[in-house]
Amino acid sequence: MSQKNMQPDHMVLTTFMLPAGYHRDAWRRPGSRAEELGNLDFVADLTQMAEEAKLDAVFFGDIVHANNLFRDDIMMNGFYEPISVLSALAARTSNIGLIGTMSTSFAEPYNAARQFAGLDHMSGGRAGWNIVTSKDGFSNFGGGEAPDPVQRYERATEFVDVVTRLWDSWADDAVMADRENGRWVDSARLRRIHHEGRYFTVEGPINMPRPPQGRPVLVQAGSSGPGMDLGSFVADVIYTAQPRKNLAQDFYARMRSLAESRGRKADSVKIIPGILPIIADTVAEAQGLADELAGLLDLDAGRRQIGGDLKIRLDDIGFDEQIPAERFSDDPAMGSRYQIFRRKSVEEGMTLRELIVDRARSTGHMWMVGTADQVAEVMIDWFTSEACDGFNLNSPFNPGGFEAICRKLVPALQERGYFRSEYEGSTLRENLKLDRPSTEWS
Ligand SMILES: Cc1cc2nc3c(=O)[nH]c(=O)nc-3n(C[C@H](O)[C@H](O)[C@H](O)COP(=O)(O)O)c2cc1C
Numbered sequence: 001m002s003q004k005n006m007q008p009d010h011m012v013l014t015t016f017m018l019p020a021g022y023h024r025d026a027w028r029r030p031g032s033r034a035e036e037l038g039n040l041d042f043v044a045d046l047t048q049m050a051e052e053a054k055l056d057a058v059f060f061g062d063i064v065h066a067n068n069l070f071r072d073d074i075m076m077n078g079f080y081e082p083i084s085v086l087s088a089l090a091a092r093t094s095n096i097g098l099i100g101t102m103s104t105s106f107a108e109p110y111n112a113a114r115q116f117a118g119l120d121h122m123s124g125g126r127a128g129w130n131i132v133t134s135k136d137g138f139s140n141f142g143g144g145e146a147p148d149p150v151q152r153y154e155r156a157t158e159f160v161d162v163v164t165r166l167w168d169s170w171a172d173d174a175v176m177a178d179r180e181n182g183r184w185v186d187s188a189r190l191r192r193i194h195h196e197g198r199y200f201t202v203e204g205p206i207n208m209p210r211p212p213q214g215r216p217v218l219v220q221a222g223s224s225g226p227g228m229d230l231g232s233f234v235a236d237v238i239y240t241a242q243p244r245k246n247l248a249q250d251f252y253a254r255m256r257s258l259a260e261s262r263g264r265k266a267d268s269v270k271i272i273p274g275i276l277p278i279i280a281d282t283v284a285e286a287q288g289l290a291d292e293l294a295g296l297l298d299l300d301a302g303r304r305q306i307g308g309d310l311k312i313r314l315d316d317i318g319f320d321e322q323i324p325a326e327r328f329s330d331d332p333a334m335g336s337r338y339q340i341f342r343r344k345s346v347e348e349g350m351t352l353r354e355l356i357v358d359r360a361r362s363t364g365h366m367w368m369v370g371t372a373d374q375v376a377e378v379m380i381d382w383f384t385s386e387a388c389d390g391f392n393l394n395s396p397f398n399p400g401g402f403e404a405i406c407r408k409l410v411p412a413l414q415e416r417g418y419f420r421s422e423y424e425g426s427t428l429r430e431n432l433k434l435d436r437p438s439t440e441w442s
Pocket residue numbers: 060061062063101103131132133134135220221222223224225226227228239240241274334335336337392
């Protein structure tokens with residue numbers, strides 16, 4: 001019996017905050033508050049619901065470009081710029097973690113260090129940074145095509161190294177606030193970093209004290225070779241898309257042993273796949289809801305989306321036919337999400353219509369249709385069989401789908417002892433049971 005089965009420590013639960021709903025076109029449902037996308041009240045209501053359910057964190061992805069809008073897809077939109085919305089949410093919440101995405105391809109390490117340190121200070125230690133390298137949007141920043149993944153991850157590695165050294169450039173005890181002697185800071189407890197690397201030349205120290213968490217929580221979400229490599233060195237949390245339990249178990253074992261090979265403790269990295277639950281009080285109602293959501297999709301737009309994602313010509317394929325296997329590539333450079341859809345089509349025999357609905361539902365993450373109890377049982381099975389340390393909850397539609405997650409699914413996990421009923425700590429690191437990183441100062 002594994003350690004986990006003997007001591008069922010609770011899961012980590014975060015939510016991928018997409019106010020338009022994770023299911024493509026879910027905004028078309030009545031009551032979706034679609035007119036309010038971009039405003040604070042809507043997203044604050046969802047975040048407060050998440051905090052009442054005691055979720056570890058809300059997570060904001062970021063897509064910096066508007067390309068999806070030309071494909072009429074607003075699901076993964078950039079209406080909420082992560083640092084600005086999380087700063088506003090910090091003022092409206094008190095316990096929940098605030099994780100935001102920032103791309104290492106478009107930002108500068110000095111700015112990034114200040115922004116996340118500022119968020120950590122102002123939220124009392126609740127900030128997290130999802131490190132991504134981006135595949136699209138380069139033309140908005142004076143570039144052309146995206147550089148190849150090796151180059152993007154090389155820049156990301158140097159970027160993260162500089163940011164963490166800037167956070168560490170103040171000793172924890174540097175602030176003196178000594179009124180008598182008129183010394184606010186002990187400048188001997190600040191250090192320059194003199195960084196000169198391949199991509200960046202940066203002086204330090206940063207101009208604000210070390211963040212309350214020492215370092216905001218670092219999150220990484222790439223499942224390719226270079227992505228896993230970066231994650232194994234730096235990430236506290238790994239997000240991943242795993243549609244099947246056996247694949248998730250394989251990823252979990254590989255990721256943990258990679259982290260151990262870097263001299264880290266395996267449980268210092270929390271591995272969190274996504275799940276999209278479509279929940280109702282009966283199985284028939286849940287199926288009805290899933291069918292209703294699928295009925296909102298424009299199949300022709302779905303065909304274009306799948307064709308674009310997979311870089312395959314599909315105009316000669318009927319909706320009830322399978323994509324011929326030979327149209328897929330085996331090249332690992334196509335990315336981890338590509339391999340998920342190749343497997344669903346070639347090995348599981350999904351038709352084009354099924355693939356369109358599947359992609360629209362969960363973009364490659366696990367999805368389930370059922371009662372809260374049924375979904376909770378599957379989540380517990382994954383958790384206790386070392387497929388994950390918890391889940392990133394993808395709400396199919398808002399606000400109703402998220403209400404079902406917070407008020408039905410989370411209580412079903414709490415009743416079974418697999419989720420907290422009160423926050424244990426005040427910082428995100430404390431709630432995730434992650435050590436506060438020390439520095440060479442102490
Ligand atoms: C849960 C999750 C969230 C992600 N969020 C973003 C995001 O907000 N912005 C982005 O550019 N990429 C995002 N990604 C994409 C990854 O960072 C990465 O680019 C992608 O997984 C492809 O890299 P890979 O082939 O290494 O997996 C996300 C991935 C996952 C699994």
